[in-house]
Amino acid sequence: MNHSIRLAAMMVAPAWRDVDTDGVLQPKALGEIAGLPRYGEVLVLKKNPKPLWSPVTTEAALTLVRKQRQKEVASFEDGARRIRAGYDDWMNPAKKAAWEQKRSKDTEDARASSWRPTAIR
DSSP states (O other), X not given: OOHHHHHHXXXXXXXXXXXXXXXXXOOOOOOEETTEEEETTEEOOOOOOSOSOOOOOHHHHHHHHHXXXXXXXXXXXXXXXXXXXXXXXXXOHHHHHHHHHHXXXXXXXXXXXXXXXXXOO
């Protein structure tokens, strides 16, 4: 595994784990080796003097987390809607009777095409 990816994965804040972004917590530099910063077991080689991390406001960070949580809630609500619709269909006497009739017909068709019709109940 690429060390920088492993380091980034270790530094992601818990609220950010499912957010589709490259945001991570800025790690503490643990000293230098030959003038290069060391973060955990990772040594960072770079030519550009710009910082590796750029800060974002708390509002921007929480907006990303909120959007991710809204997607998760919408997904759960959609699943609950589908389960509820299936249950309502099952409890509807007309649909239940139609399902039973289709099941009975499918069973009869399977019996008719089977070489051992008594094996199908």
